[in-house]
Amino acid sequence: MTFIEKQTDPTAPTHWRGNMQADYFYSNGVAGDKLFKYIKNNDGFLATPCKKCNKVLFPPRMYCENCFEEIPEDQWIQVPATGTVRLFTIATINAHGEKMKEPKIMALINIDETDGALLGVINAKEWEKDYTDLKVKAIFKSKEEREGTLKDILYWNIIS
């Protein structure tokens, strides 16, 4: 093992506390900027069709990661802010590993008219229910409060 004359005093210091101060400012990127500017003024989304892969990509991007082709700006389309729950989980633990006051229903939602999906929180409180395949609709903040981030979507309401 390590050195020969060892520390044997159990009252000696053992830990050094510190934090990593790291605040980040992320540009949404050219595609993200376009989407979030649209969300600020509309209750809907934009998507990008890749003609080569025959897929409508959502969230929109400048290029398709599958075929690596650029997607021209004139091909962007508008899609509604509705979707179908592909997967859900009921989360009870917060990031600190403690129990939250109330569970949250986290879902991966297939966005209508696209081949893409978005993570979201479902606004419901039935912990035993199966939410898979339910239709949901994004509920946005009021237009004045929107800041151009994903947090402009408050949660998703079940519509069927």
Added chain:
Amino acid sequence: MTRVCVIGIGHTDFNCMTPDVNWKDIMYEACQKAYADASIDPRKDITSFITCAEDYWEGFSIFDEFVPDQIGAVLRPCCTVCGDGIYGLGTAYMQIQSGLMDVVSIEAHSKVSDLLTYGDVMLHAFDPIYDRPVSGPVERPNYSGLPSYPPENPKPLAGKTDETERVHPYFLAGLEMQHYLRNTNTTEEDCAMIAVKNKKNAFLNPYADYEANITVDHVMKSEYCFKPLKKLDISPNVDGAICFVLANEKITRELGIEPIYLSGFGWCSETPWLSTRGMEAEYAKKSAAMAYKMAGIVNPRKEINIAEIDDRFTYKELQHLEAIGLARKGEAKELLREGALEIKGSIPINSSGGSLGVGNSLEATGLQKSLEIVTQLRGHAGKRQIPDVKVGLAQSWREIPSGSGAVAIFTRG
């Protein structure tokens, strides 16, 4: 081209916390043991050094700088791979096969007990624009250019009330588990059996920290954290360090070491877009295909004698088994129910106890898996030794939220 051999392995014990030693000490201990195992002097005989570490786990913004001293690499070629230790094996493989290096040391470790905010660091790996905000409230930082928390008054751990509403990033595993169970008709009880099996195997492994004698009922009655994922479906974190020494065949023979070959290696990364990722562990499938091809394995189910599969969550072991072709889709649960995955079964999986039994050692996970395979191939596995093992496979995943992983295949000479 030369073949690549494992000539030394070394590791510390794995413990849920290690307040007495720092990260340098555990790295030093593991490396020193590996170099002694290979009977080489690192300051003379090793031509290249590799560490696998990720800055946020460690708490340093350039972890590379803290590496050379304790692995013996001062004023030598040394690099840090930001990723699982298994990628270090791949890097070493390339360096040796190309003839650039003769003897390479690979180290990976976990000192996760130093990290007080594990969930937040993992959440930091999510896409900041499309995924992270969904996890819960975030305060808008102060942009005046001054850090908002001076050192004499650090931010309190539990913070403001809304911060405790930030969901733990493991919710993504809950989503994926649901997908897996639904698509393969696997039950939560099947997943519970994985926890039971691996924690039982860990009893036979002297360095494992989470051995336990539990039943399916125990797991089923543990609370839902991310339904359907339960507390005992999740591998708990652990500290530990592992070091491997690889060399070309000529040096291995000169040292008089019975060669264990690193005969196949593959790696793959899926898109980071959760929206288009299939949640089918495609990364494991592709990396295994690459490794099988390199190792000349045509029928993995017949040719592989033993495997260590990433089991950071119980369902992951089953999902990965199917992805790498050791079971057909939906068939992993059948093998499990038959007992084929037990140490005495036809294809023993995670005889070491896996991450569920040893603990989740973060970036050291890939090397922990490889360590078990090499120990088994050497015949040094003691009470958990599996007879007549010739070919073993280690597979590792870069954990949530990634779709990245790698596979290494070891063969006894």
Added chain:
Amino acid sequence: MTVYDVKKEDIARVSVKNKRNAVGHPCAQLADPNITVEDVLNSEIMAWPVQRLDISPPSDGAAALIYCSEDIVRQYTDDPVWVDGVGWNIDSTMWTNRDLYFPRYVSEAAKMAYKMAGIHNPRKEIDFAEPYDPFDYKELHHMEGLLLCDKGQAPILTREGVTQRDGDLPICPSGGLLGVGNPIAATMGQKACELYWQLSGKAGKRQIPGDPMVGVGQAWGDIMQMATVICMRRG
């Protein structure tokens, strides 16, 4: 500065040269055709002896290169640029326990790369270099580490104009980090791109006269302890 009695003016010359070199670079953030040594010496003091114009700014940016094997290179190009040698080396974490006036880790990395590239006399065989220059004194430090001149001689070569683009040993013809910008982890990419452009004759306004054959690039990292070196040769 103390060990070799280097003048602040000679260090500032590096910054002036690189910011002027960057004028022809399409990605340059800090090109300035008219900058003088006085400008550098009069810029605000950050941490003496380092002043504002001695420092490269952190920049956004990305660099990409495509390598291919010798077997298939002719499918893509008739005049490849070869990667002849690479080297890397790291010194102890405990930087307060060693000499800081000669970067041994750079020289060890350079020796590894030169050996691979079959370069026996770097000063004669290397036509130009792109050493890492986040601060102007680091270019001088790294020239010595890359064994392109004797210890303490780099400032003199700079003063005599040897390291100018049309000099005998052009250093940072791209403009380096001081002129182009410092895209932290992409710096070696930036330098390797410049080696490629210079060696393939595609550097445009920045082209070094006289068809350079061999170039060396270097990056630096961590806490004064890590160096990587790459040698490229015209095909």
Added chain:
Amino acid sequence: MEKSNKKEITYPKNPAGTHLRSSDIRNKVITHSWWEPEIQYAWSIGPAMSKFLHGLKEGKILGIHCHKCKRLITPPRSFCEYCYGPTDTWVELKDTGTINTYSISYLDPNANRIEDPILIGVISIDGAYPKPMGFMHYFGEMSKDEIKIGMRVKAVWKPENEREGAITDIKYFKPYGGD
């Protein structure tokens, strides 16, 4: 071999990128996302550093010996990075030394300009060897014009009841005449 794929490689369309000013963010010309991760650590300091910090609390600078390499190392560590063997005997060093290198910083740790510059540098501690061997610290009781490489310095300690087992238990190093 078939030479079919050859393409002239050119610069990208917009190599210099898009200039973005802080006013563009303030005026919401572009949208952005922000994140302030909560990242805290309690690093185990390990047996060597523990003894060293314990020593500082008692007003001592400790070093550790490596017999094989004939080094007396400070800050101490549990192994010698040169021979890769364990280190052996603890030695109490003097709290005096020599300035190895220094800088005069006009910026505080958050890059704000300050009038009174911070003197900071590396000190070779007396008794530790081979030279240079020591650590980084602040300098005080000297002006920015006085400081020079090779200057003799001595530690100024915090009062005993304020020491907490940290490198800052030494307030700074001051000029030192005698030997």
